[in-house]
Amino acid sequence: MRVLITNDDGPPNDEFSPYVGPFVRYLRQNYPEWQLTVCVPHVQRSWIGKAHFAGKSLSAQFLYSKIDAEDNLCLGPFVQPQVPLEGSKLPRNRQNPEVSGDDIEWILVDGTPASCANIGLYHLCEKPFDLVISGPNVGRNTSSAYISSSGTVGAAMEAVITGRTKAIALSWAYFNGLKHFDSKTMDLAAQKSMQVVTYLYHNWNDATDLYSVNVPLSNSLCSDTPAVFAPIWENRWDAIFEGPKVAREQSGGEIEDGVEGQMITFKWAPFKKSHTNSQYSAATATDRDVIEAKKTSVTPLRATFKEVEGLVGQLSLSPTKGTNYFVITVDNGDYLYGPLSRAVSKHLPQFRIVSELPCTPVTSIFHYGEYEHLNVDKLATDANDYFANSYIYRKALIRKHYLAHTIHAYIVKYPDSILSQAALETFPLELDYAEFLDDALDENWELRQELKKQDKWWIVKPGMSDKGQGIRVFKTINDLQAIFDSFDEDSTDDEGEFFDDNKVIISQLRHFIVQEYLADPLLLPSMGNKKFHIRCYISCRGALEVYVYDRMLALFAPSAFKPLDGEKFSPTELKDLECHLTNTCLQSKKHERRELSVAEFDALLDISPENKLKIKEQIHSIAREIFLAALKVNAVNFQPLPNAFETYGVDFLVDSHFNVKLLEINAYPDFKQTGEELKGLIEELFQHTVSQLIVPFFNNTTPQSSENFVKVLEYAPHNW
Structure with a gap:
């Protein structure tokens, strides 16, 4: 055109x-x-x-x-x-x-x-x-x-x-x-x-x-x-000029009206007078x-300055029939917008990229956006024409207390699963206010008995928060009570900006998990002996294939790790917690050179190729088992759809013996944690996402693994 x-x-x-x-x-x-x-x-x-x-x-x-x-x-x-x-x-x-x-x-x-x-x-x-x-x-x-x-x-x-x-x-x-x-x-x-x-x-x-x-x-x-x-x-x-004014010919300055022999001027002023006459009634x-x-x-x-009669009412801005639309309801300034749109332009040139959902059905629509922007009704009922980047039901994985239940139920049924070693001991805890902690522990007798032993360190996390909010490390019931009391206090941290947004309101969250704390994390001298976790992008497609992206990230705490010491560590002193949390979103402007907090896992110098391979193989096995677990023991809260895919940001810890522990699974992960220097990693991720996970929805091809994308699960529930 x-x-x-x-x-x-x-x-x-x-x-x-x-x-x-x-x-x-x-x-x-x-x-x-x-x-x-x-x-x-x-x-x-x-x-x-x-x-x-x-x-x-x-x-x-x-x-x-x-x-x-x-x-x-x-x-x-x-x-x-x-x-x-x-x-x-x-x-x-x-x-x-x-x-x-x-x-x-x-x-x-x-x-x-x-x-x-x-x-x-x-x-x-x-x-x-x-x-x-x-x-x-x-x-x-x-x-x-x-x-x-x-x-x-x-x-x-x-x-x-x-x-x-x-x-x-x-x-x-x-x-x-x-x-x-x-x-x-x-x-x-x-x-x-x-x-x-x-x-x-x-x-x-x-x-x-x-x-x-x-x-x-x-x-x-x-x-x-x-x-x-x-x-x-x-x-x-009405009049669109002011005047007349008499001005000097040479200087242009205004003088009194009526002076003989001087230039008369009229000043342009079209907006100072109202316009008159309208042939239409107030109802038109x-x-x-x-x-x-x-x-x-x-x-x-018409070219006679007269409007054409007979066209009235609101326009129905229907898209052209036969058009394929790739709807991206992500701000075009967002970190992921560029990699995603470039991948779509390359691999789906027949799709028009737009920023809002067309008003009426067209040939095919793929919708990429936050969960709240998706049309979940169409996703559930229109499997032939509407595709999206999220499943509807996946609480079994992305809510921490649901994930703990999923793992526990699966291990009971399959005790030889790798999850029995990869999952840290975890207990759910429901609490409305800090003063009800004792009652909550009465209802969770097993947790109370574990905390009484005082031979382990624990970490408490809100079940539905993100970005590290409300995470604390503790050892005893008294420590835990002090933590919840501090949440209810209307105080702020005066030590700096590191935990500006780290407090939570108990009554708004209610669900917490108490998890065994990994006291011997793998430390790397070349990275300042800072604790780190691995962020791995794992994509699910249809119902169900699972792919692991092997270009993983290592996200480091802002300061060197200090072993926990019951005499020196205070569970409510936020500065003491700084070296134990690896969430980069908590690291403020005062931590200069924040890019050092994120590195590509394969580039780490202190881990041998053999141990890197060992870690990745464990991650592959854990990824396979955790999605199987959601399907087999918590199918109500994990329902993959044939017309959707979803990429999760999955976090893992590694102990000093190179054993991998599953931390949590995040829906719609924050890709900007990768930083500008490693943006190529996200570029490759989206190129594969579009070419191998999205394109097959529309051309009936089979998704393929590649060098950095490993299929770890292809589930056929009725393959008997």
């Missing part, structure tokens, strides 16, 4: 034309199948209608900007094109090394918007265009007074009058004089604009020459903002009313 972009505000400029740059970048990033040509006036040409400079020959200049730029800076201007371009009518004999073929080319013409449209349609490309988009205009184009003066609408009219193509005049209406917004809001405006544009293009009304579209640019803009057909508000101008929502309600107005027009 060939599309010509023009406007009346000129090239990207922070003050006069702040919207066209983000809009064109959005098109290039999200509609790669579109062939764009951008031809705009070299300066702002607003309020000029469908005018041409009669008798004037026009010249072109060229600017270039990056597709991933975050500002309006451009390279140029140049008097000739700087890169070859297939299908261009312009002479292109020069290639500038500073300009990439992927850059956005801005063709600047020293004429009017209508002239840019005419030149673009007839002289810039060998093949005809399918659509002209004029805009986005800075501000609204509603009412007959504005539309008849608009250079944005004028350029669209020029495209229609030439008889060459369909045209849409697009405006982004700001409110209360606030026209500058962050990139997220402008991306949302671009997304909403393209919903309307694609709908109109595929559902064009034969009586319509062009459409005037106004998108409300405000902080209230969202994916659910409706688009509504609306007639023009038939208003009329005109384009002005729709945009004031912060909805998108869509006005079908």
